[in-house]
Every structure is written in structure tokens, then in C-alpha cells.
Amino acid sequence: MDTAAAPVKFPSPSGWYGLGIIVQKLYRGRGVARALSDFRAAxxxxxxxxxxxxxxxxxxxxxxxxxxxxxxFQAVAEGAGFLNVSFDCGRGILYSLELKQGKGP
Ligand SMILES: CC(C)(COP(=O)(O)OP(=O)(O)OC[C@H]1O[C@@H](n2cnc3c(N)ncnc32)[C@H](O)[C@@H]1OP(=O)(O)O)[C@@H](O)C(=O)NCCC(=O)NCCS
Known part of the structure; x- marks a missing residue:
């Protein structure tokens, strides 16, 4: 694995991480997260x-x-945490999305 350059608590691949999209409950289910995610990927x-x-x-x-x-996204690993983030429940999934030139979003 090409691991993250900075010292991190949990083994993690180096690269870009997109984390922490939170949509207010009132506005969920209307495509807000999809629009934000598409913009970020592009x-x-x-x-x-x-x-x-x-x-x-x-x-x-x-x-x-x-x-x-x-x-x-494809699920590529499971662990107790990634980078310096641990999961309250003790387990989580690492995902990877290929950003092909000329492809979408
Ligand atoms: C997860 C979250 C960001 C989704 O935001 P959203 O604006 O409601 O999402 P969208 O309307 O853009 O929907 C995108 C996809 O999310 C999934 N999704 C959204 N609401 C869902 C629900 N109630 N049940 C299952 N899947 C759901 C679907 O895959 C959906 O795609 P689809 O519309 O083609 O079915 C929002 O529920 C949230 O803020 N949750 C709390 C914080 C959180 O868990 N953030 C992610 C941390 S990794």
C-alpha cells in the first residue's frame, strides 16, 4: 500500500480524502450530498x-x-480507523473512487 506520508494512527493509502458531508435533516433526500460530491469529484x-x-x-x-x-465508490478495506480517525463502533470501511479524465460526474 502507498501509505499516507504524514504519520497517521491507522494504515491508510496516500491520496485525497473526501470526508464529512453532513446535510441538515430538513434538506436530506433531495440530492444535496450528490451535488456536493459530484462537484468535489469534478x-x-x-x-x-x-x-x-x-x-x-x-x-x-x-x-x-x-x-x-x-x-x-468501491469498498477496498475495513479497519478500526483510517488516517487519525477511529470509529466509535470500532469498525469502518475504506472506499475508493476512480476519477477518470473525461468521465462524468
Ligand atoms: C449521508 C447524507 C450526507 C446524505 O445526504 P442527502 O443530501 O440526503 O443525500 P442525497 O439526497 O444526495 O442522496 C444521495 C444518496 O445517498 C443515499 N441515501 C440518501 N438518503 C438515504 C436513506 N434515507 N436511506 C438510504 N440511502 C439514502 C442514496 O444512495 C442516495 O442516492 P439516490 O438518491 O440515487 O438513491 C445525510 O444523510 C447526512 O448528512 N447524514 C448524517 C451525516 C453522515 O452520515 N454523513 C456521511 C459521513 S461518511
């Missing part, structure tokens, strides 16, 4: 030249797991 691909985006989710967050799957 910016990373077109402006930052990134070819991959990582994310991670608690094992106890099925809504976010479904969201990641529907956004095209």
Missing part, C-alpha cells in the same frame, strides 16, 4: 489532477454506505 479531477478519491464510513452508517456505493 474539481479534484479537473483542477487538482487527481485520479482517485478515498473516503471512509462507520460500519454502523448504512445510509452513507449506500450513498458511497451509489456514487460509484
Amino acid at each position: 474539481w479534484l479531477r479537473d483542477e487538482a489532477g487527481a485520479d482517485r478519491l478515498y473516503s471512509f464510513v462507520s460500519a454502523e452508517n448504512p445510509v452513507s454506505q449506500k450513498m458511497h456505493a451509489d456514487f460509484g
Whole structure:
């Protein structure tokens, strides 16, 4: 694994991480997270030249797991934490999204 350069608590691949989208309850289910995620992926691909985006989710967050799957992320690892973030429930999933040039979002 090409690990993150800075010392981190949990083994994690180096690269871009997209974390922490939180939509107010009143506005959920209307495509806000999808719009934010699409914009972020397009910016990373077109402006930052990134070819991959990582994310991670608690094992106890099925809504976010479904969201990641529907956004095209692949689950690539499981662990007690990634980078310096541990999961309250003790387990989480690392996701990877390929950002192909000329592909979407
Ligand atoms: C997860 C969260 C960001 C989704 O935001 P949202 O604006 O409601 O999401 P969207 O309307 O853009 O939906 C995007 C996808 O999320 C998933 N999703 C959204 N609400 C869902 C629900 N109630 N149940 C299951 N999946 C759901 C679906 O895959 C959906 O895609 P679809 O519309 O094609 O079915 C929001 O529920 C939230 O803020 N949750 C609390 C914080 C959190 O868990 N953030 C993620 C941390 S990794």
C-alpha cells in the first residue's frame, strides 16, 4: 500500500480524502450530498489532477454506505480507523473512487 506520508494512527493509502458531508435533516433526500460530491469529484479531477478519491464510513452508517456505493465508490478495506480517525463502533470501511479524465460526474 502507498501509505499516507504524514504519520497517521491507522494504515491508510496516500491520496485525497473526501470526508464529512453532513446535510441538515430538513434538506436530506433531495440530492444535496450528490451535488456536493459530484462537484468535489469534478474539481479534484479537473483542477487538482487527481485520479482517485478515498473516503471512509462507520460500519454502523448504512445510509452513507449506500450513498458511497451509489456514487460509484468501491469498498477496498475495513479497519478500526483510517488516517487519525477511529470509529466509535470500532469498525469502518475504506472506499475508493476512480476519477477518470473525461468521465462524468
Ligand atoms: C449521508 C447524507 C450526507 C446524505 O445526504 P442527502 O443530501 O440526503 O443525500 P442525497 O439526497 O444526495 O442522496 C444521495 C444518496 O445517498 C443515499 N441515501 C440518501 N438518503 C438515504 C436513506 N434515507 N436511506 C438510504 N440511502 C439514502 C442514496 O444512495 C442516495 O442516492 P439516490 O438518491 O440515487 O438513491 C445525510 O444523510 C447526512 O448528512 N447524514 C448524517 C451525516 C453522515 O452520515 N454523513 C456521511 C459521513 S461518511
